[in-house]
Amino acid sequence: MHAVQDKWLPIWDELAPFRSGRPDDTRPTKYVLDMFPYPSGDLHMGHAEAYALGDVIARYWVHKGFNVLHPIGWDAFGLPAENAAIKRGEDPKSWTYENIAMQKSSMRRYACSFDWDRVLNTCDPEYYKWNQWLFLQMYERGLAYRKNSAVNWCPSCQTVLANEQVVGGLCERCDSQVTKKKLNQWYFKITDYADRLLEDMSELEGNWPEKVLLMQRNWIGRSTGAEVSFDIEGRDEPVVVYTTRPDTLYGATFFVVAVDSDLAASLAAGSESEAEFNTYLNQVKSTSEMDRLATDRPKTGVFLNRYAINPVNGERLPIWASDYVLADYGTGAVMAVPAHDQRDLDFARTFNLPVRVVVESETDPAETGEATADDGAHVNSGPLDGLGKAEAIAKMIDILQGEGRGKSATNYRLRDWLISRQRYWGTPIPIIHCPDCGEVPVPESQLPVVLPDAAGLDLSPKGESPLGAADEWANVPCPKCGIQARRDSDTMDTFVDSSWYYLRYLNPQLDTAPFEKAEANRWLPIDQYVGGVTHAILHLLYSRFFTKVMFDMGLVDFKEPFTRLLNQGMVVMDGSAMSKSRGNLVRLSDELDAHGVDAVRLTMVFAGPPEDDIDWSDVSPGGAKKFLARAWRLSGDVNSAVDIDFATGDLALRKVTHKAMADSELALESNRFNVVVARAMELVNATRKAIDSGCGSADAAVREATHTVAILLSLVAPYTAEEMWARMGYEPSVALAPWPIADPALLVEDETECVVQINGKIRKRLQVPPTISEADLRELAMSQENVIAEIAGREPKVVIVRPPKIVNIVLG
């Protein structure tokens, strides 16, 4: 195997079949993108699957005559490098670049069809300069801003955690219970794009997995309803609440504000409940995320000794503070309608508050403890009485609007994207804090703000970014007024890096702009994106957001970055995800050593549909290896002249060959790559048979069939395919061979079998021409002897004729 590698890698380097974008290249373009890897150690089985699949697509399109852009790079900033550095006293930079070199050499061995002239690393200043530039563009547009907010905090790691790093209320790294902490942090205003992120999904419908679109829809979580303004006794300012059920306003019996909101604090201030409120607030603050997540936790709260006035009937509603209302959704306050909202009902039952039904239903929520949220006729609701839900909502909004007490409103589950990280190994945020001028953007001419050397910095977690301790780096004059100021010491979330990297591949060395617009319009949007479903929400949502921002900035002319998305499954072992601690880790390098690159790639592709998980204990790389050897042997048997006319070949084998071409193409276009492999196996079997006991090895059809096998196999087993190609006397590389086009004349059968059923039971099989007309087939079927006998003169109720496959005669 090493010999084969040593032979072909230099040839591929020389021929560069996958180099894209020469200026004189007139082929139409395709952009195939694999999600770029994080350089933590060598490639693993998951990479091997993903890259095998991306390669099938890229190589297929090259065969089809496209100019294919298939780049690779490294998502090289991030916490694992920093942790490894702390553990070993090493520089994150050297750790990262060593891993990149290792992965790159594994990818070359794995024969990935990447364009090696376009490699990028996100930790290179040439790359992250443009993160900073994009940040400043967004800052100018008001899309990057700083706010104080309660964020996830790991008390052990002493750092902020992203939502995705909180797993079941625990820190994903150290399993400590995560708490909330109020911090001043940078955000991207992704919520401004919530509607467009939802609406543009219609473009992706059918080309992205339905599951991913659904997950994004749920994550954005648009809901419609109304804002209603409530006066508060003894307070000048009214309080606005958001509700999806304004129609149930007559059923409101109390009012709840989020205990950790500023509103709650201001309502409690000076009331006789203030002390009790503070005790409760402290208790809630010390509750871990873990406990907060428990769904059946009993309701808790404190009465604030204040009242809100229901705008439709003037009733006094007691105001409570509770932690079941979220401070950062809607307005942090709700009207409570216990009869028709389960949470409100649970609260009402805990604190003995009244329940008033305003939508008719068969059961009584006060008795059953089950709130009724369904549609029904309204009662006890003044002007809404008798109306159904939809009409009642519309009418209530009309009434409120007329009185200036409310209006229709929309809310989202989606929150703004917190991008600050108190970490070293990331992109420095290009802002300088000046005692006089405040936040001052770093002037474009001073970009990039390069990370200070890790040497001499204490990278261990201590609650603030290690960058702050690099005094020489941090202390700079204010760009505006020149007095002593300090750089922002936080770095950006690494998801910023990956939100636009696919554009940087177009020209990774460009130092005047993040990318060229003309190139972007030439290559993008990406024709096929391949990656794991783990990024269904975060990365894919952030990238869509960035693309829309760049569209608004005039940097690109498209609104969606990824036209088609394929989520490959995971490679598991014995039914569960591989992990060292579980003891079921399969090392890619071991598999490659044992079976060879081609056999591992073939196994990955053949195991099943690309979206399905592969259980490595279910598949057989040994079997794949045997098949490849069997295919390879065909090429040694071919002994016809290189330029023999295929048309002179054995008709039966030619038909099988051309059927395989047509079927494979169909399967490739719909990502059924496992079926392509099956077709290749079928063709190999048929060719073997033809050689051993059919037309013989000298027949032109054998050469044509083997030629086709080599091209089909070149998608998954490039070394074997090249060996076959060379052995048959072709050159220079099968990767450059044009895709074989099936001859329609060889695809039609002369005769096909048609069944004649009577009452669904098969009574006769006929050989008919595939082009037979409905009338002819009906007549032929009805004139069959045993059919006539079976009908026995009765009048068929109906005769279904579906030429050329089936006739069904239904008797009464």
Next chain:
RNA sequence: GCCCCCGUAGCCCAAUCGGUUAGAGGCACACGACUUAAAAUCGUGCCAGUGUGGGUUCAAGUCCCACCGGGGGUACCA
């Protein structure tokens, strides 16, 4: 809790629109040929009526309903 997806031979998987008696391919297994023998190779065979129960239809693995089993997403979003 809510939302979504999936159940086809011992195992992994095929099966355009609903259309022949569910089978392309592979794994495993068994047998035969070759061999002194084994490996390799070549060949042959093997096995389910599509999770369960209903429904629609001339016709259901495919469409609809309910249930069972497995997997995923989300987490008090008013």
